[in-house]
Amino acid sequence: MAKGKYEHWLTPDGLTQLKAWARDGLTDEEIATKCGICRDTLYEWKKRFPDISDALKKGKDAADIEVENALFKRATGYTVVETRVEYEFGVEIKRVEITKxxxxxxxAQCFWLKNRRPDxxxxxxQVEASVDSDIQITFADELQEFVQ
Incomplete structure (x- = not known):
């Protein structure tokens, strides 16, 4: 492990930066590269320093929640208010709000349902079926009779 490199990342500024990178969607490998270390070293830091692990987890959780909320909004529909402004000779004459x-x-609905309710x-x-049968194969006996 690179001696002393972790110290900067344990400061409030360092932890904020780690959290931001995780929130922005960077992978652990990309974060490690930005820290100037290899991925395995970052994994060791996450085990050794709970503050680093927590910062990365909180950043990733925040991004996941934001995407989940956007997906849910897209799947269920929403209302948007648009403001239209009319000008005449460069002067605003009318402002109208339109609700859509x-x-x-x-x-988005299919994606949500397939992932939230895969059953x-x-x-x-997946359908499991079992068949209990009392079928007896007597082909060998019939073949023996046919040969004789």
Whole structure:
């Protein structure tokens, strides 16, 4: 492990930077590169220094929550208010607010359901079947009779 490199990343500024990189979607390998270390060293730091591990986890959690909220909004639909401004000779003469309903997106709905309720919505359903049968194969006996 690089001696002393971790010290900067344990400061409030360092932890904030780690959290921001994780929130921005960087992988552990990309974060390690930005820290000037290899990925394995970052893994060791995460085990050895809970503050580093927590900063990375909080950053990733924040990004995941933001994306989940955006996906949910897209799947269920939402209302948006647009403001239109009319000008005449460079002077504002009228301002109108228009409320629009944005319908839910079917693609987002499918993605959400396939991941949240795979038991009901996954493309490939697994069906288990078992058959109990009392069928007896007597072909060998019939073949023996035929040969004689």
């Amino acid at each position: 309903e944005v319908p839910g997106d079917v693609g 009901k919505w996954r493309d490939k359903q």
